[in-house]
Structure formats: structure tokens, C-alpha cells
Amino acid sequence: MAVFSRVKGFTFNGTVVDNSLDNGIYLLDVNKDATAELLYTSFEIPNRDGTLTISNRYENKLITVTIGIYATTVQERRNIERELIKNMVGVEGKLIFLDEPTFFYKAKIFGAIGRTEGDVFTEIQIPFLCSPFLYELYDDSRDYTINQLANTTIDELDGLLVNKAAWQNITARTVKTIVNTGNYKALPTILISGTADLVTIRIEDTAFSVANVNGIVYVDCDKMICYTISGSTKTSKLTDFTGLFPTVKVGSNAIIIDGTSVDLQEVTINYPNTYIV
DSSP states (O other), rough: OOOOOTEEEEEEEEEEEESSSSEEEEEEEEEOOOOHHHHHEOOTTTTTOOEEEEEEEEEEEEEEEEEEEEOOHHHHHHHHHHHHHTTTTTTTEEEEEETSTEEEEEEOSSSOOOOOOOEEEEEEEEEEEEEESEEEEEOOOTTTEESSTOOOGGHHHHTOOEEEEEEEEEESSSEEEEEEOSSBBBOEEEEEEEEEEEEEETTHHHHHHHEEEEEEEEEEEETTEHHHHHTEEEEEOOEEEEEOOBBBBSSSEEEEEEESSSSSEEEEEEEEEHHHH
């Protein structure tokens, strides 16, 4: 008899596997590390014992889930299997485990989905390549769905719930504060709406500037791009971008908005509380 996972189930791109449902589909096992792997390089130095190590980034997590499909015939199980996985392949989405329903990984399936056939159970193994970190959902007014921005679509972040801080009618130097209550730095997406010869935004010690602002400009600090959108066409604005892409550190972060001939209807910073464990 199969043993069900204490994780209880998961959701991904509209597909739900929930052990409390009597539908013949059960989560049997979840194989995931507690933390992502920290990548490093070692250097041997003459007359120095040991090695000098330098680390600067975390590797993606590979999370493998095992699902049991119960039915009396192989053909029945195969039909359930096809229906189950058809919406999970070829897309990036939020992977949410039901034992922690307010956290998600960014995930996509790249590897082959395995299958083990039994008498009445078929087991399939699904390898999700996931972000190194967990991101937090609040399910209240602090959540913000990027694709609900008026007159905009951001395909890379479609449907991703994040924290939102927004300030309107900026014509002079403005100082604000945002808070990341996670335990790892967050990578924000910043929307600048209005006109300016030059806009400079500083988050703590890191600043960037965008010249010739006329309309809506997006700065995506995760993908390290700056662009505008007209209809369904995205146009790079990196030629008008100078500086570094900032992060939102754990805790309180000072935000300074300044520039030349600034007349901004709104500046919005979207960022998820981020967790390394």
C-alpha cells in the first residue's frame, strides 16, 4: 500500500494534487533540500594553509515530487496521468505545497517525467527546477498582481503576487521606506510613470538613473532589464539606463527618488518577501 506524503499536496499552474480529495491522485513523496546550494570557487595560495573560497550566488533547487495514481486498469491510469500533467509542462509558474500555502517557488519542468507501473498504482516522478528561494504570499491588500496594472502586461511576471509600495505626484526629492520581512534579499520590479529628463532612484546604497522618461518605464532587477511597453511590443531602454540594479535587503530599506525636471504620476516598487529557508 502506498504511503502518502505529510506535505499533503501541491498546486502548480492550476493543477491541484490534494491528498484529502478522493480522486485517485495522491502525493506520495517530496524530495527537496532545506536550502539551495551556495556556489563557490576555491583558490590555493602559496604559503597559506587550506584554500581561499569566494561565493557569490545560490544554485536553483531541484524538487522532485512523486505522485501515485490509483485505478484498476493501466489505460485508466494513463488517461488520468495525461490529464494531470498536460498543464504543467512547458510553463513557468508558482509551485505551492499545501503544508505551507503562503509560500511559493518559481518553477518549471525541464527534465523527463518518470513513471513506475504497479498493479493498481502508477507512480510518476516530476522534477521541478525551482528558484533557490521561497517567496511569500499574504492573500490580503499587501499582495499585488503584476498583470492587473492598468494598461500594462508584464509577461515575465504574469500572475506573480508580490508586495507593493507606490507613491504618487512626485515633483521633488522624495524619501520613503519599504520593509522586506523575509530572510534574504529581494529583487524588485520598479515602475516609473510620468515625465523627466532624468530620474534617479536609490535603494539603500545602490542607485540607478533613467533618462528621457516619457510614459511608463519598467526596471526589472531580477532579469536586469529596463524597458517600455507599447501595445504588445516591449522596447529596451537600457541605452538610457545608468547605474546598478538594486536589491531590497532584509529589514527596512530607505528609498530616495530624485532627478531633473521630474513630474511623475507614480513610482511603484514591487518586491516579494524572500526566504532562503
